Amino acid sequence: xxCETARLLLAFHRPHGPELGPDExxxxxxxxxxxxxxxxxxxxxxxxxxAVAAAMNAVPIPIGLRERLLxxxxxxxxxxxxxxxxxxxxxxxxxxxxxxxxxxxxxEERVTWADLHALVPPAPRGGPDTPTYxxxxxxxxxxxxxxxxxxxxxxxTIIASYVQHQDGKRIGVLELMKGNNxxxxxxxxxxxxxxxxxxxxxxxGGTVMLRPPEGSPTCVVVxxxxxxxxxxxxxxxxxLPTGG
Amino acid sequence: MGLYGHGLTxxxxxxxxxxxxxxxxxxxxxxxxxAEDLTQEAFSKAFAxxxxxxxxxRAKPWLFSILRNAYLHRRRERKRAHEVxxxxxxxxxxxxxxxxxxxxxxxxxxxxxNDLAEDFRTPLILFYFEDFSYRDIAEQMDVPxxxxxxxxxxxxxxxxxxxxxxETAPEGDIHGRRSAP
Numbered sequence: 454x455x456c457e458t459a460r461l462l463l464a465f466h467r468p469h470g471p472e473l474g475p476d477e478x479x480x481x482x483x484x485x486x487x488x489x490x491x492x493x494x495x496x497x498x499x500x501x502x503x504a505v506a507a508a509m510n511a512v513p514i515p516i517g518l519r520e521r522l523l524x525x526x527x528x529x530x531x532x533x534x535x536x537x538x539x540x541x542x543x544x545x546x547x548x549x550x551x552x553x554x555x556x557x558x559x560x561e562e563r564v565t566w567a568d569l570h571a572l573v574p575p576a577p578r579g580g581p582d583t584p585t586y587x588x589x590x591x592x593x594x595x596x597x598x599x600x601x602x603x604x605x606x607x608x609x610t611i612i613a614s615y616v617q618h619q620d621g622k623r624i625g626v627l628e629l630m631k632g633n634n635x636x637x638x639x640x641x642x643x644x645x646x647x648x649x650x651x652x653x654x655x656x657x658g659g660t661v662m663l664r665p666p667e668g669s670p671t672c673v674v675v676x677x678x679x680x681x682x683x684x685x686x687x688x689x690x691x692x693l694p695t696g697g
Numbered sequence: 698m699g700l701y702g703h704g705l706t707x708x709x710x711x712x713x714x715x716x717x718x719x720x721x722x723x724x725x726x727x728x729x730x731x732a733e734d735l736t737q738e739a740f741s742k743a744f745a746x747x748x749x750x751x752x753x754x755r756a757k758p759w760l761f762s763i764l765r766n767a768y769l770h771r772r773r774e775r776k777r778a779h780e781v782x783x784x785x786x787x788x789x790x791x792x793x794x795x796x797x798x799x800x801x802x803x804x805x806x807x808x809x810x811n812d813l814a815e816d817f818r819t820p821l822i823l824f825y826f827e828d829f830s831y832r833d834i835a836e837q838m839d840v841p842x843x844x845x846x847x848x849x850x851x852x853x854x855x856x857x858x859x860x861x862x863x864e865t866a867p868e869g870d871i872h873g874r875r876s877a878p
Contacts, residue, residue: 464850465831467824472831501857502825508801509825512720515733522715525737526707529744 454484459491463498705753707744714760715740717826721761724822725768727811735771739764757828762837765819772815801860809859817852820845824853 454462462481465472473481485495718739723732742763743750750759810818819838823829829837835845 465846467827504801505806505856505860506825506827508803508806509724509822510720511803512723512732514716514719515729518719518733518736519711519715521733522711522737522740523708526711526740526744529741530707 454480456484456488456491459484459488460494463491463495466495466498467502705747705750705756707740707747710743710747710756710760711740714757717757717828718760718764721822721826722764722768724807724810725765725815725818727807731771735764735767738767742767758833758837761823761829765837769815805860806856809856812859813852813855817848817855820849821852821856824849 459481462473462477463485466478466481485492715736719732719736722735722739723729726732726735739760743760746763750756810822813821816838820834823834823837831842831845831849834849835842838845
C-alpha cells in the first residue's frame with residue numbers, strides 16, 4: 454500500500470465499521486505504522502471523527518419524552534380500538550338490516566285453503582265419496598293409490614299452466630283434462646303444502662300429494678281438485694305424506 | 698394490540714429506539730421542539746405501518762427511514778431558507794494535519810449541520826451515529842453506495858473546514874451558492 458492508496462483507504466476507514474475488508478485494514482495498519490505522514494493523518498482523522506461523533510451524539514433527551522411517546526401510542530391504540538368497535542357495530546347493524554330486508558323480501562306468504570277455494574270452489578257437502586266417484590269416472594285401472602303414476606297420467610292432459618296471484622301469493626296452477634273430467638293442480642311450496650294438508654278444514658273432498666319422480670331436484674307438491682260435469686270433488690289421498 | 702407476526706409492539710419500539718430516534722431528529726431539524734414532534738410522528742406512523750416491518754432486526758433503520766421521510770415532508774412544506782449544497786462545489790480541501798481537533802461543541806456542530814443541505818446532512822449524521830454502515834446509509838437514502846461515499850467525503854471536508862476554521866475551506870464558494878429563500 455502506498456501513501457495514495459492509504460489515504461484513499463483512510464477516507465473510508467471507520468474504527469468500528471466493517472467498511473474495509475480484513476486485508477485492506479491490515480495493509481492500511483501496516484502502512485500507517487511505518488509512514489509518519491500517513492500515521493499523522495490517520496491520528497488526525499481519528500481524533501476528528503471521535504470528536505465529531507461525541508458531539509453528534511451529545512443530544513440531551515427531554516425529560517418525560519419516553520412517557521409522552523408511550524402515552525401517544527397508547528392513545529393511538531385506544532383510538533384504533535374504538536374505531537374497530539364502531540366498525541364492528543356498524544357491520545353488525547348492517548348485517549341485521551340486511552337480514553331483515555332479506556327475510557322481508559323473501560318471506561313466504563302462506564297459501565291457505567281460502568286462497569285455493571277462491572280459485573276453485575270446493576266440492577259441496579253430501580256428494581259421493583271420492584273413491585267411488587273417481588272409480589266411476591277415471592279409466593279402469595287408474596292408479597289412484599300410486600301418486601306418482603297419477604301425476605304422470607295427469608301430466609298428459611295438461612291443458613293450461615299459469616301462475617295465479619291470490620292476495621299477492623303466487624300459486625302455480627295446472628289445468629288438466631282426463632276424459633270428461635277436469636282437474637286443477639295447485640303448485641305450492643312443499644313446506645306450505647304440508648301445512649295445508651295438516652290444516653285441512655274438512656271439506657268433503659280432500660287433497661292428494663303427488664310425489665315427484667325420483668331424482669327430481671325440486672319437490673313441488675300438487676294439491677289436486679278434480680271437477681267435471683259433476684260436482685267438484687277433491688281427491689282424498691291414500692295417506693298423508695310424511696317427511697320431505 | 699399492535700402485535701404482529703414478528704411479535705413487536707410499538708411500545709417495545711419506543712422503549713428500544715426513542716433516544717436514538719430523537720437524537721437523529723434533533724440533528725436533522727436542529728431544534729428540540731421540532732425533534733420531539735418528528736419523533737412523535739415517526740412512532741405514530743410506525744404504529745400505523747407496523748405490519749409492514751418484516752424483519753424485526755431492521756426496526757431501527759426502518760424507524761430512521763420513517764422519521765427522515767416525515768422530516769422531508771415537513772421540509773417540503775416550508776422550504777428551508779438557506780442551506781448549503783455541496784453538489785456544485787469542487788473537491789473539499791485536505792485536512793490540516795497541523796491543527797488536530799480534540800473537541801467539538803455540539804452547538805457548533807449543529808450550526809454547521811443546519812447550513813448543510815439535507816442530502817449531505819443525513820449521511821453525515823448517520824455516519825457519526827456509527828450504527829449505520831455505508832450500505833445502510835445508501836438504503837436509507839435510496840441512493841447508490843458511491844453517491845453516499847462521495848457525499849460523505851464532501852460533507853466531512855466541509856465540516857472539517859468549518860470546525861477547524863481552515864483557511865483553505867471553500868467557505869466563500871459555499872456560502873455564495875446558498876439556495877435562494
